[in-house]
Amino acid sequence: MPLRKAKQKQERFTPFLFLSPAILFFCCFILFPLIGAFGYSLITWDFFTKPKYVGLDNYGKLFKDPIALEAIKNTFIFTLASIVTHVGLGLILALAVNRKISKFFSYIIRTVFFFPFLLSWAAASLIWNFGLDPTFGVIDHYAGKLGFPQATLLSSTWAMPTLIMIDLWKTLGFAFIVILAGIQAIPNDVNEAARVDGASGWRLFWSVTFPLCTPAIFFVSVTAFIGAFQIFEPMYIMTRGGPDHTTLSIVQYLHMTAFRNFDIGYGAVISVAIFLIVLIVTLVQFRLAKRWVYEA
Amino acid sequence: MSQSINMKVKKPRRNYRAEISSQIANLVIIVFAIFWILPIAWLLLTSVQSREERFVIPPKWIPSSLDFSSYKRAWELFPIAEQFLNSLKVTLISTIGALVISSLAAYAFARLQFFGRETLFIILLAGLMVPPQLTVIPSFIAFRKVGLIDNHAALFLPAMITPLGIFLLRQFFRSIPKELDESAKIDGAGAFRIFFRIILPLSKPAIAALGVVLFIASWNDFFWPNIFISTSTKMTLPVGIASLVGTSGNTNVILVMASVGMQIVPLLLIFLFTQRFLIQSIATTGIRG
Numbered sequence: 001m002p003l004r005k006a007k008q009k010q011e012r013f014t015p016f017l018f019l020s021p022a023i024l025f026f027c028c029f030i031l032f033p034l035i036g037a038f039g040y041s042l043i044t045w046d047f048f049t050k051p052k053y054v055g056l057d058n059y060g061k062l063f064k065d066p067i068a069l070e071a072i073k074n075t076f077i078f079t080l081a082s083i084v085t086h087v088g089l090g091l092i093l094a095l096a097v098n099r100k101i102s103k104f105f106s107y108i109i110r111t112v113f114f115f116p117f118l119l120s121w122a123a124a125s126l127i128w129n130f131g132l133d134p135t136f137g138v139i140d141h142y143a144g145k146l147g148f149p150q151a152t153l154l155s156s157t158w159a160m161p162t163l164i165m166i167d168l169w170k171t172l173g174f175a176f177i178v179i180l181a182g183i184q185a186i187p188n189d190v191n192e193a194a195r196v197d198g199a200s201g202w203r204l205f206w207s208v209t210f211p212l213c214t215p216a217i218f219f220v221s222v223t224a225f226i227g228a229f230q231i232f233e234p235m236y237i238m239t240r241g242g243p244d245h246t247t248l249s250i251v252q253y254l255h256m257t258a259f260r261n262f263d264i265g266y267g268a269v270i271s272v273a274i275f276l277i278v279l280i281v282t283l284v285q286f287r288l289a290k291r292w293v294y295e296a
Numbered sequence: 297m298s299q300s301i302n303m304k305v306k307k308p309r310r311n312y313r314a315e316i317s318s319q320i321a322n323l324v325i326i327v328f329a330i331f332w333i334l335p336i337a338w339l340l341l342t343s344v345q346s347r348e349e350r351f352v353i354p355p356k357w358i359p360s361s362l363d364f365s366s367y368k369r370a371w372e373l374f375p376i377a378e379q380f381l382n383s384l385k386v387t388l389i390s391t392i393g394a395l396v397i398s399s400l401a402a403y404a405f406a407r408l409q410f411f412g413r414e415t416l417f418i419i420l421l422a423g424l425m426v427p428p429q430l431t432v433i434p435s436f437i438a439f440r441k442v443g444l445i446d447n448h449a450a451l452f453l454p455a456m457i458t459p460l461g462i463f464l465l466r467q468f469f470r471s472i473p474k475e476l477d478e479s480a481k482i483d484g485a486g487a488f489r490i491f492f493r494i495i496l497p498l499s500k501p502a503i504a505a506l507g508v509v510l511f512i513a514s515w516n517d518f519f520w521p522n523i524f525i526s527t528s529t530k531m532t533l534p535v536g537i538a539s540l541v542g543t544s545g546n547t548n549v550i551l552v553m554a555s556v557g558m559q560i561v562p563l564l565l566i567f568l569f570t571q572r573f574l575i576q577s578i579a580t581t582g583i584r585g
Contacts, residue, residue: 014487015410022401022420025457029431030423036434047440093328096321105322107571112329114575115567116336119560120516122534126541126556130342130549131335136351138338169332174584181579223584230427233518237538251429251519258433259523268433275430282425 037275040268047262058269068270070245071253072277074160075229078249081164082171082228083221089168090175090220091213095205098183114173121233124170129153129238132162153239156246163234163247170234171227175220182216183209211294218293222285229278250274336560343367343550343557350550370554378529379536386448386521386532387514390455394510395503397456402465403491407477417466423459428520436523450524451532455514461506464581468502469495505577513583533559 041058045051062068093113097106116124131139134151144150152158186209194208232251235241241248241256251274258267342350346363349356370376404410405417431454439450476498477490485493496503518534525531528539537559540552567574 011487012410015404015408015413018400018404018408018487018491019416021397022457022462023416025397025453026420026423026459029435029454029457030426030459033431033434033438034426036437037430040433040437093325096325099318099321101322109325109329110575111568111571112332114571115564116332117578118512118516118563118567118574120518120534122516122518122538123556123559126537126552127335127339129541130339130553136353136549138355139335141353141355142334169335171584174578177575177579178582219582223582226427227584230429233538236522237541254429255519255523259436264433264437271430271433275425275427278427279425 037268037271040264041272043265045264047264051264054265058265061266062269062273067245067248068250068253071248071250072273074246074248075231075250077160078164078167078231079225079228081161082167082231083224085164085168086172086175086224087179087217087220089172090179091217093172093176094180094183095209097180110177113176116170117173119170121170122237124166125234125237128166128169128234154243156243159239159243159247163239166234166238167228167231171224175224178220179213179216182213186212214293215295218285218289222282225281225285226278229274229281339553340557340560343553366550366554367558370551370558373551374540374555375529375531375536376533376555376558379531379533382448382530383515383532383534386451387511389448390452390514391507391510393452393456394458394461395507398458398461398506399465399496399499399503400491401462402469403487403495405462405466406469407474407490407495408487421459421463423457424463428454432520432523439524445524446526446530448525448530451517451521452514454520455510455517458510460581460583461510464506465499465502468499472498505581508574508577509581509583512578 042053042055043051044054044058093109097109119127128139131137132151132153134140134154140150140152143152149155149158152162190208190212191204194204199207230251231249232255235247235249235252236255239247241252250270254267254270254274257263257270338355341357341359343366344362344364345356345359346361349359401420405413435450435454436445439445439447444450472495476494477485480490480494515532516534517532518538521532521535522538525535528536531539537552537555540548540555
């Protein structure tokens with residue numbers, strides 16, 4: 001009898017053994033920093049002098065800071081363009097691969113469009129920095145030949161569209177394979193049934209393929225939003241936010257504020273703003289999903 | 297009768313149209329594909345061109361001879377070997393750590409009964425919404441206090457907790473038939489035995505997919521190591537090459553290109569042989585990195 005009791009006690013303890021590493025790391029690297037970020041947002045501190053409690057002053061500063069507001073605006077423009085281009089081209093590519101094409105051609109398409117996704121943003125930024133260089137860059141040269149604007153990274157009009165294009169080049173592969181997996185998961189009987197009923201081409205796409213792959217499109221737009229809103233590397237490496245803050249992203253502004261100017265309290269406010277915007281927009285996306293996503 | 301004639305006339309016409317639109321689609325894909333390859337191909341070709349042939353306008357595509365001297369000089373000048381080993385160390389420790397911690401927790405959530413299981417799971421899953429941009433300032437202050445700034449531990453420790461990994465493995469563990477562990481339990485096996493002997497061996501595909509995706513994310517990470525590491529010999533590869541942009545003038549462009557080339561070529565070779573597995577891993581886990 002005592003032996004059985006001991007075993008029961010041990011069994012009650014078992015879940016804790018399995019969970020303790022996850023709980024420990026969760027507290028140290030997610031929960032406590034989360035609380036800390038809100039706490040630091042109420043002080044002013046520069047790492048060296050004594051921290052001072054200022055209440056909500058830092059939050060008031062955010063709404064009156066023209067650079068912060070411009071960075072948020074830039075990031076929203078970048079994000080919106082990112083979602084539209086990724087979903088649009090991702091869908092077109094996925095449909096193109098889903099036709100009757102040779103295995104070799106399909107392999108080439110996957111390789112070409114997916115490879116940049118595996119590169120680090122640092123490598124991708126350097127590749128494009130060279131390609132777009134006004135003195136020796138190959139892309140800049142051909143852009144001039146074809147009548148497109150040149151030296152685009154130095155232009156306050158064209159720097160942001162250029163970064164949007166580079167982001168598309170870098171991450172389109174993800175949207176492409178997720179949507180392709182969504183299309184290929186459509187049961188063949190459904191397609192056959194629609195064909196028997198006389199649907200083909202556009203009709204088949206709008207009535208069958210598109211509605212049934214909306215879950216994949218929804219997933220791509222949620223992840224594209226989260227990823228794009230946290231964009232940092234291409235701006236940081238290629239344009240440094242310039243010219244004239246036209247490509248400054250909000251995460252880059254956070255990095256500048258907290259780790260260049262050592263304004264910890266205000267940096268924490270920016271990080272809280274990023275967190276809340278991403279949270280709210282994602283929740284809204286899930287709410288709206290019920291209206292257009294199949295079986296959401 | 298007339299109907300069947302009509303059908304005969306219509307059919308080849310429709311095929312003809314489908315054929316043309318299919319060819320147009322192929323053409324559009326090829327144009328896009330060329331644009332996708334162009335910058336990488338040009339960088340790799342330029343990096344092996346001789347001094348006279350590189351950077352000429354219009355660009356010369358086929359090098360008349362191969363010159364690897366810039367690779368050699370970049371290798372000698374920049375701490376690429378150290379940075380590669382740093383990346384490997386940080387990535388391996390964080391990936392293996394994350395797999396161990398997530399699979400243990402996922403097993404408890406999938407199979408064990410305890411008070412507050414669903415609540416705890418939801419709390420952990422909510423961690424998914426906490427971006428590194430929010431945790432970076434408090435983490436930096438904490439790591440600074442314990443003297444771990446400019447230390448690799450500041451990179452791999454926070455990467456070991458992945459709510460998404462716990463979620464994905466829990467889903468997979470739950471799909472394993474419960475009869476398997478029931479019969480092991482009758483034979484006297486405890487929770488740990490069931491986990492190691494039954495659940496883990498059956499979950500190899502899911503764990504491999506998650507591992508690959510975590511590996512890529514850690515290998516390519518920039519935001520976090522860029523803040524926590526400042527010594528160039530301690531940097532990971534992405535931070536290391538990015539730091540070359542500011543320091544090198546126009547004369548060193550070719551050396552920076554060779555350094556980028558050194559990162560692209562091995563990756564390209566690995567990708568060409570593991571394409572199916574890599575793409576499948578990313579498609580099934582849905583992690584954008």
